[in-house]
Amino acid sequence: MNNAFRDPQSLLIVGGTSDIALATARLLVRRRARRVVLAARPSEALTRAADGLRGLGAAVETVAFEATAVGDHEKTFGEVFAEGDIDVVLVACGVLGTNALDPVKAAEIASVTYVGAMSATLACANALREQGHGTLVVLSSVAAERPRRANFVYASAKAGLDSFAQGLSDVLHGSGVQVLVVRPGFVHTKMTKGLPPAPFASTPDAVAVAIHAGLRSQAGTIWVPGVLRLVMAVLRRLPRAIFRRLPG
Amino acid sequence: MSDALLAGWGRTSPSRARVLRPGSVAELAAAVQAAGGRGVIARGLGRSYGDPAQNGGGVVVDLTRLRKFELTGERIVAEGGASLGELIRALVPRGRFLPVVPGTRHVTVGGAVAADVHGKNHPADGSFAAHVEEFDLLTADGSVRTVRPGDQAFHATTGGMGLTGVVTRAVLRPIPIPSPLLRVETRRCRDLDDVLTRLSGSTARYAVAWLDCLSERGRGIVDEATHTEGPAATAALKGPLLSVPPHIPGGLLNRHTATLFNHLWYCKAPRTSVRSMPLGAYFHPLDRIRDWNRIYGPPGFVQYQFAVPYGEGLKNVVRRIGRSGVPSFLAVLKRLGPAGEGLLSFPIEGWTLALDFPATAPGLPELLDACDQAVIDAGGRVYLAKDARLAPESLPVMYPGLARFREIRAQLDPAGVFQSDLARRLRL
Numbered sequence: 001m002n003n004a005f006r007d008p009q010s011l012l013i014v015g016g017t018s019d020i021a022l023a024t025a026r027l028l029v030r031r032r033a034r035r036v037v038l039a040a041r042p043s044e045a046l047t048r049a050a051d052g053l054r055g056l057g058a059a060v061e062t063v064a065f066e067a068t069a070v071g072d073h074e075k076t077f078g079e080v081f082a083e084g085d086i087d088v089v090l091v092a093c094g095v096l097g098t099n100a101l102d103p104v105k106a107a108e109i110a111s112v113t114y115v116g117a118m119s120a121t122l123a124c125a126n127a128l129r130e131q132g133h134g135t136l137v138v139l140s141s142v143a144a145e146r147p148r149r150a151n152f153v154y155a156s157a158k159a160g161l162d163s164f165a166q167g168l169s170d171v172l173h174g175s176g177v178q179v180l181v182v183r184p185g186f187v188h189t190k191m192t193k194g195l196p197p198a199p200f201a202s203t204p205d206a207v208a209v210a211i212h213a214g215l216r217s218q219a220g221t222i223w224v225p226g227v228l229r230l231v232m233a234v235l236r237r238l239p240r241a242i243f244r245r246l247p248g
Numbered sequence: 249m250s251d252a253l254l255a256g257w258g259r260t261s262p263s264r265a266r267v268l269r270p271g272s273v274a275e276l277a278a279a280v281q282a283a284g285g286r287g288v289i290a291r292g293l294g295r296s297y298g299d300p301a302q303n304g305g306g307v308v309v310d311l312t313r314l315r316k317f318e319l320t321g322e323r324i325v326a327e328g329g330a331s332l333g334e335l336i337r338a339l340v341p342r343g344r345f346l347p348v349v350p351g352t353r354h355v356t357v358g359g360a361v362a363a364d365v366h367g368k369n370h371p372a373d374g375s376f377a378a379h380v381e382e383f384d385l386l387t388a389d390g391s392v393r394t395v396r397p398g399d400q401a402f403h404a405t406t407g408g409m410g411l412t413g414v415v416t417r418a419v420l421r422p423i424p425i426p427s428p429l430l431r432v433e434t435r436r437c438r439d440l441d442d443v444l445t446r447l448s449g450s451t452a453r454y455a456v457a458w459l460d461c462l463s464e465r466g467r468g469i470v471d472e473a474t475h476t477e478g479p480a481a482t483a484a485l486k487g488p489l490l491s492v493p494p495h496i497p498g499g500l501l502n503r504h505t506a507t508l509f510n511h512l513w514y515c516k517a518p519r520t521s522v523r524s525m526p527l528g529a530y531f532h533p534l535d536r537i538r539d540w541n542r543i544y545g546p547p548g549f550v551q552y553q554f555a556v557p558y559g560e561g562l563k564n565v566v567r568r569i570g571r572s573g574v575p576s577f578l579a580v581l582k583r584l585g586p587a588g589e590g591l592l593s594f595p596i597e598g599w600t601l602a603l604d605f606p607a608t609a610p611g612l613p614e615l616l617d618a619c620d621q622a623v624i625d626a627g628g629r630v631y632l633a634k635d636a637r638l639a640p641e642s643l644p645v646m647y648p649g650l651a652r653f654r655e656i657r658a659q660l661d662p663a664g665v666f667q668s669d670l671a672r673r674l675r676l
Contacts, residue, residue: 217608
């Protein structure tokens with residue numbers, strides 16, 4: 001159960017090797033989280049992530065999850081929920097990809113970052129609704145608000161997911177299940193390694209702290225860092241001729 | 249039958265459940281037997297602060313239709329959903345009163361048994377269970393058994409937060425009173441030592457102190473009361489004076505407003521005075537403000553109530569809270585007498601302090617975790633009827649009776665039909 005301060009006791013991470021998700025898990029385990037389920041493609045990184053969280057005292061399970069195998073999602077997550085309540089689901093599966101104009105690569109990015117994440121979120125939303133409580137944390141991006149040349153395919157997928165999560169939040173209103181949409185700017189992670197950082201870059205730990213605060217205040221949408229809310233409000237309205245000339 | 253989002257009085261962690269309002273014990277039994285995988289829990293008037301009367305994804309049986317009661321000679325026989333307020337209203341004109349009343353009268357008999365509530369007279373009279381002659385317990389198989397002090401089921405159910413079954417009927421012993429009035433002696437105390445000395449030396453039946461934990465020295469006001477003679481026509485209970493509207497924003501109650509409020513409360517109290525007061529005004533001042541829990545806005549609030557044996561424990565916690573800068577409104581301090589036999593009953597001999605905090609106050613979760621440790625170090629515990637945030641690991645340390653409680657609960661309810669959000673959170 002979430003307590004009065006929305007510190008979850010159990011946590012499911014979809015995309016269980018995400019740097020941001022694992023930083024959040026570490027923070028929540030230091031509070032009340034005792035059961036952590038990492039759903040991801042089996043890998044050494046997943047094993048390491050699980051061991052790391054076990055070292056902090058959590059009981060960690062790993063579950064094989066393939067974002068594009070949408071037909072399996074209901075069963076996969078159904079089994080997780082059957083083992084016990086999940087208080088917070090953090091959906092963090094996404095691929096940044098390269099910026100090549102390759103239709104197959106673009107479809108791959110969209111099928112993980114948007115379609116797979118959406119299907120997994122819905123499967124979990126239904127299970128959360130059954131248990132009558134819980135929070136869905138959906139990792140979006142400021143790119144969802146306005147794509148840059150450097151990331152427009154990824155941005156379009158995040159825009160779809162962001163829009164979906166907002167709608168889902170309204171659908172779930174009154175069900176006991178809440179949705180928190182997280183829009184970080186550039187974050188130094190393995191996904192962005194080697195890329196030139198954009199302004200207002202942050203770290204996975206900073207995003208984790210913001211997510212924890214967002215859970216506590218029961219926010220609907222957060223930007224990380226918070227100033228991006230204002231920055232994006234301006235950027236969104238810039239004429240395209242000007243926006244195009246901005247770096248990146 | 250309807251689905252509803254249910255929360256406790258603190259409005260902090262709502263969950264959705266199927267709510268049934270049985271009109272008879274037979275309907276109730278049917279509801280319990282048909283509960284399904286996520287179980288069932290009874291709910292009364294929703295005055296528990298946290299999550300004991302909610303059951304996300306499961307069934308909640310609202311007991312407030314089972315509210316009949318009768319006064320027979322020296323006994324009250326009441327259904328589980330009868331409110332203490334209704335009992336008091338019927339008792340007072342007959343020169344009787346309930347032996348134990350908590351800080352609100354909007355509590356059902358079943359809830360009072362399940363939380364084993366206490367009043368401002370615990371040293372003299374013990375907790376609610378001490379005045380229960382017997383009760384009927386509807387268990388998971390749908391059968392009803394009559395339970396008396398000395399039975400295992402009695403001591404697991406009093407304080408057991410509804411997890412052994414549903415109390416459908418209870419027989420209570422009222423006390424005689426000379427009138428609906430109390431003689432109340434009020435005294436301002438400049439620091440915590442002064443408050444403690446005053447409370448310790450009190451010979452009155454009822455005693456309570458209001459502490460200002462934001463003041464440097466922990467000043468307070470001590471109210472002592474005894475039943476007294478007076479005109480029988482005095483109304484013991486008045487209806488609410490005001491009502492708090494539904495849409496108050498969060499954040500109005502902060503460190504500055506709390507400091508101001510506590511200061512005004514202290515200054516308005518006479519340095520020392522003796523006066524007569526109707527029962528209701530003394531026992532349930534907050535009942536005069538309908539929906540007072542709304543003043544904290546949508547984020548809600550948390551009440552932290554702990555008990556510690558006499559010694560330094562109380563001061564350690566008060567100092568910690570004072571230093572933290574987290575705003576706390578008037579805190580209520582009482583003495584507790586020796587513990588009863590309820591396995592999860594809250595009262596233990598010593599002090600009990602209850603504090604209200606806005607749920608979103610920065611640093612509050614960590615502060616209360618630190619307070620838990622100080623309470624554990626002092627050999628104390630927190631009150632489950634108020635709790636909304638305790639860590640499950642702390643529970644067995646605070647309640648040594650927990651293991652025995654679990655054994656008896658497993659016998660009474662082997663399939664775990666009685667479930668609540670509190671039970672899941674604390675792994676009861």
